[in-house]
Amino acid sequence: MRESLFKDHFWNTDLISTAGYDSITQHMNDGRKNCKEFEDFLKERAAVEEKYGKDLVNLSRKKPCGQTELNTLKRALDVFKIQVENIGQSHIQLAQMLREEAKKMEDFREKQKFHRKKIELIMDAIHKNRNLQYKRTLEAKRLYEQRCRDKDEAEQSVHRSANLVTQKQQEKLFVKLAQTKTALEDSDRVYQMNVSAVEKIREEWQSEHIKACEFFESQECERITYFRNALWLHVNQLSQECVKNDESYEEVRKSLEMCTVEKDIECFVNIRKTGTLPPIPVIYENYYNTQRNAAPGRNQAPTPGMGRRPQLPVPSSGPGDPEYSTVDGYSLIQHH
Numbered sequence: 296m297r298e299s300l301f302k303d304h305f306w307n308t309d310l311i312s313t314a315g316y317d318s319i320t321q322h323m324n325d326g327r328k329n330c331k332e333f334e335d336f337l338k339e340r341a342a343v344e345e346k347y348g349k350d351l352v353n354l355s356r357k358k359p360c361g362q363t364e365l366n367t368l369k370r371a372l373d374v375f376k377i378q379v380e381n382i383g384q385s386h387i388q389l390a391q392m393l394r395e396e397a398k399k400m401e402d403f404r405e406k407q408k409f410h411r412k413k414i415e416l417i418m419d420a421i422h423k424n425r426n427l428q429y430k431r432t433l434e435a436k437r438l439y440e441q442r443c444r445d446k447d448e449a450e451q452s453v454h455r456s457a458n459l460v461t462q463k464q465q466e467k468l469f470v471k472l473a474q475t476k477t478a479l480e481d482s483d484r485v486y487q488m489n490v491s492a493v494e495k496i497r498e499e500w501q502s503e504h505i506k507a508c509e510f511f512e513s514q515e516c517e518r519i520t521y522f523r524n525a526l527w528l529h530v531n532q533l534s535q536e537c538v539k540n541d542e543s544y545e546e547v548r549k550s551l552e553m554c555t556v557e558k559d560i561e562c563f564v565n566i567r568k569t570g571t572l573p574p575i576p577v578i579y580e581n582y583y584n585t586q587r588n589a590a591p592g593r594n595q596a597p598t599p600g601m602g603r604r605p606q607l608p609v610p611s612s613g614p615g616d617p618e619y620s621t622v623d624g625y626s627l628i629q630h631h
Contacts, residue, residue, distance in 0.1 A: 301508035310497060311426045316418065316504065319511050323411060326518050330404045333522065337397035337529065345390035351383030366562035367554040374550035378543035385539045392532055396525060403521055407514055414507050425493070425500045432489035439486035442479040449475040 305315030361372045449472040456468060 301512040302505045305508060306504075310493075311429050313422060316422075316507070319508065320415065323511055323515065326515060327404055327408060330400055330518065330522060333525065334397045334400040334404070337393045337400065341390040341393035341397065344386045344393065348383040348386030348388075348390060351386065352380050355380035355383060364559075365566065366559045368559050371547070371550040371554045375547045378546050382540050382543050385536060385543075389532060389536050393529070396529065396532075400521075400525055403518075407518060411511070411514060414510050417503060418507050421496070421500045421503050425496045428489070428493045428496050432486070432493040435482070435486040435489040439479075439482040442475065442482040446472070446475040446479045 301319060305319055307314050355376045360376055361369070364372055449468070453465075453468045453472055456465065
């Protein structure tokens with residue numbers, strides 16, 4: 296059992312003071328405002344998530360990303376784009392969930408406001424009635440005290456003038472005294488009636504004040520619990536979104552594990568290969584020799600050692616060594 300209760304700590308010795316009640320209702324209004332702020336925060340976050348999700352979906356669908364890649368890396372990129380779109384869709388779904396949570400917070404806030412309004416109307420009415428009756432009682436007390444002074448003054452006048460005035464004047468003083476006593480009795484009765492009335496209203500107000508404190512305290516406990524749970528749910532949703540994102544990224548990582556450099560190279564070679572034979576060497580052709588060889592009746596057989604460069608020797612090379620030969624001090628590296 297909690298020791299600090301609303302009904303025990305929001306009183307005031309001044310009967311017509313509403314300081315305690317006002318303190319509670321101000322706190323309740325602040326709580327309602329805080330719920331509204333969190334509700335607006337969720338709505339704004341939903342807008343951010345929705346825009347981000349839609350941007351990711353559009354990015355995945357419209358922006359090229361390695362579209363000319365081949366084989367396993369292409370499949371990995373395809374998975375990557377699909378998962379980016381999935382992440383975008385997930386953020387769009389999160390935005391919808393946040394809007395639903397914001398609507399729940401709004402409904403909760405309005406429900407509390409509706410029920411609290413009933414109590415506030417009761418308390419406002421009883422405060423007004425209490426204050427009015429208290430003023431009437433104070434006025435009745437003031438009139439009663441004035442009548443007491445009038446009666447005392449009339450009595451003193453009678454005693455002071457007992458042997459100093461005529462019989463007729465004496466009778467007037469007694470009549471006045473009787474009138475003041477009658478007025479005093481009337482005012483005394485009215486005063487007592489007002490005291491009874493204000494006491495009855497005070498007891499009623501005190502009882503309603505306790506009920507209002509208990510109701511407001513119950514609402515505040517409910518609000519804090521609901522607010523706490525709503526915030527907890529919100530961060531859980533964000534955590535779940537991170538889990539979903541990581542699952543999508545994991546799919547990309549799995550597809551990248553299947554990406555093989557050797558297979559992609561082999562795939563490229565098989566698809567785009569153009570031939571296995573390199574160009575033949577370009578040889579020197581002496582113009583005059585060509586002309587003589589082309590002259591009519593001239594022997595077409597080449598003369599040894601003239602008009603033609605001898606064939607270059609091809610040295611042997613070990614496995615893995617570049618194929619090359621040396622002629623007149625120059626190296627010729629042949630790439631196959």
